[in-house]
Amino acid sequence: MSETDKAVDANEVVETNQGETAEDKAQGAPTAAPPDEGPLFQRAPVTAAEIEQGKPIELSPDAVGQLSEEEWYAQAYRGGAAQLTVRAIAMGSGLGFLLAFTNLYVGLKTGWHLGVSITAAILSFTIWGAFVRVGIAKTHMTILENNCMASTASAAGYATGGTMVSAIPALLMLSITPERPEGTHLPWAVLAAWTFFLALLGTVLAIPMKRNMINQERLRFPTGTAAATTLKSLYSEGVATATKQAITVATAPSIAGAVRAQPITAVEAAGAKGRALMTAAAISSFIPLLKDLDLLKLNAFKGLAASLGAVDAAGKLTRTALVPGQTPIFDWLPTVTAGGKAKAWSSWNVVLDHGVALVAAGALVGVRITLSMIAGGLILIAVLAPMGLFESWVNPLGQSVLAVTAPGKAWKEIGLWFGAPMLVSSGILNFALQWKTIVRAFQGFGKAARDGGSHGDVEVPMHWFTVGGTVATIGIVGIAWKFFDVPPHLGILAVFLTFVLALVACRATGETDITPTGAMGKIMQLIYGGLIPQSATANLMTAGITAGASSASADLLTDLKSGYLLGANPRRQFIAQLLGIVPGTIATTIGFFILVPRAQVLVGDNPAFPAPAAQQWKAVAEIFKVGIGNLHPFARETIVVGIVVGIVLVLAERLLPKYKKYLPSATGVGLGFILPFYYCLAMFLGAVVGAVVAKQGKKYDDMIIPVASGLIAGESIIGVIVQALNNFVLN
Secondary structure (H helix, E strand, C coil): CCHHHHHHHHHHCCCCCCCCCHHHHHHHCCCCCCCCCCCCCECCCCCHHHHHHCCCCCCCHHHHCCCCHHHHHHHCCCCCCCCCEHHHHHHHHHHHHHHHHHHHHHHHHHCCCCCCHHHHHHHHHHHHHHHHHHCCCCCCCCHHHHHHHHHHHHHHHHHCCHHHHCHHHHHHHHCCCCCCCCCCCCCHHHHHHHHHHHHHHHHHHCHHHHHHHHHHCCCCCHHHHHHHHHHHHHHCCCHHHHHHHHHHHHHCHHHHHHHHCCCCHHHHHHHHHHHHHHHHHHHHCHHHHHHCCCHHHCHHHHHHHHHCCCECCCCCECCCCCCCCEECCCCCCCCEEECCEEECHHHHCCCEECCCHHHHHHHHHCHHHHHHHHHHHHHHHHHHHHHHCCCEEECCCCCEEECCCCHHHHHHHHHHHHHHHHHHHHHHHHHHCCHHHHHHHHHHHHHHHHCCCCCCCCCCCHHHHHHHHHHHHHHHHHHHHHHCCCCHHHHHHHHHHHHHHHHHHHHHHHHHCCCCHHHHHHHHHHHHHHHCCCCHHHHHHHHHHHHHHHHHHHHHHHHHHHHHHHCCCHHHHHHHHHHHHHHHHHHHHHHHHHHCCCCHHHHCCCCCCCCHHHHHHHHHHHHHHHCHHHCCHHHHHHHHHHHHHHHHHHHHHHHCHHHHHHCCCHHHHHHHHHCCHHHHHHHHHHHHHHHHHHCCCHHHHHHHHHHHHHHHHHHHHHHHHHHHHHHHCCC
8 A cells, every 4th residue: 555545444444353362263253164175156145054154253353363273274264255346346346436537537636646445445334235225136245245345346446546647647747748748648548458458457566466475474464454354344333234135025024114123233233334345436526627627618608607706808718617716715825036026926836736536645645744745835935936037057959948937837847856866766775675575575485385285276386376477477568668668687687576566565465554665666767767778658657567457466465455354265366356457447547548638747847647646656767767867957956866765754653653743755856846735735734634633533533535525536537437528529
């Protein structure tokens, strides 16, 4: 998980039986089913016996996490229970398809990915409960079915989108030329195949790591533990009773009223979260229709445009949507003097954005990071940008250029060269300081290779790793050679290095819940910057292999951890994860072409999607391509300062751990330099609201994630539809 995923999913942990004892373990667990010899795909439970078999184990996830591997098979494994069913895969694919759009939308705006497994679990539980109540379905999904569903949804909504907010938009920006200012897109088929093979590689790379990291070392994987705890809380009371009641109602309608009148505590609790999520999504879905849909372009709306004040004195439209996207509410403040002129705050992008997705994302990220973003943005406005407006330089073409040409462009003209190096140095240093984790990763892998162990009929077989890895490698190396100028031998090297770095990244996820995909990508950029120094395309796409595959590997292990704590069959869960790659690939690639039809969406004066992750990757690739000597001298100076500041902030956190919450976040400050300020402001406002709500008590705190997730989902899903209408219908 990324740093944001930790903020998103870890907060969802709910109270469970913390005082589990050895006696509880011995008495609480039902007799485990023997190793299952049946087919991988199963039918949904219908009979009372099948429903009983699908009940959750009585051991809490914390108690299961303490069992040895052999104890787990004896006390927790539920191999015969229904898990991999058609309805679980269908629900996971559908939810994952939609949630992939939300992650693409948020990722292109903020550079972050949000965990989707817990959101999908709550939605699935709520939706399927409604299906049962209205008679569409006869039985509730079992807890293990919902776990498989969450794996499919997570693969679709999270594991396939990383490269689509980093390497791919960076490549599009680098393709801009005077002849093609809109840039050159990759063909859809190439982009889809690339995304699919990266996700496939990452998924199979996790196979040899699973048994050692989860069964034997029992790494915590906090988000996976949180997902298991959430599912256990949803199913611990009431759902089995509700399922039995549904069958009874179907066979004995005369007692239906009496049966349905009984209280179902857990179902009602889950329903409240589900309703909150869906209500928030419904409300936020109107936002893009009001501020982004280009209705005023139509002749039929000319009169309305005039009445809304959207037409200037010359009769030209000043905006194309019903309401403006931002309001300059800070222009009453004293102006900022820069370049010898007084500049209103709105000219520095200090405006209030009317969207709610960024506000909701801020509520999930937290105050420390978003306040650091505000600090970075204000330093850019007050110090760096005004200096850049005076810094003139004659470039190699003999042209006199300024480091900053306009206040509104400061974030991308000079802020990028401070913020991106800061993010790179802090990310790599954070990774290097985890050297003990790196050592343990290779020691653990060596131990797993030596230990054959039993239960080979339950664990994911190694030949799946061999076959899947071979297919993925052939696909990746072939595409990289034909379309990205990466020689085959260097493509194979990239896959090998990806396995090494993914091994480390997955252990970091298991121990800290943070997957350092950014640092992994930067390491690959540095390696291939030396191997193929003049090829920015090769630099980006080899880094994309590592970042994309590492993310998918960590996502699978996180989901397998959740399944392990619930007694799931790992083979079936692996298949569920694998099947999620297809809808995720379709959603993210189609969504990317809809949201980013041309490069101006990423690089304009006020871009709809500033893609901060891509800006970092692009900056590193450009340095290797054109040479640092061809950058503006002021930009070169800010690179050095940014690197140093990133290192200092990381070391300060390590040396003063007790004061970490009071120290600025290197990630937040760096992002503050490379995002338009209104992004930082919106996220900070959301973080403050979230912090205030959380202090009102657990009841309110529990609703932050469902409401924020709903606000993001509603605006982003409808936002994709609106952009499609703008680009292909109203254009």
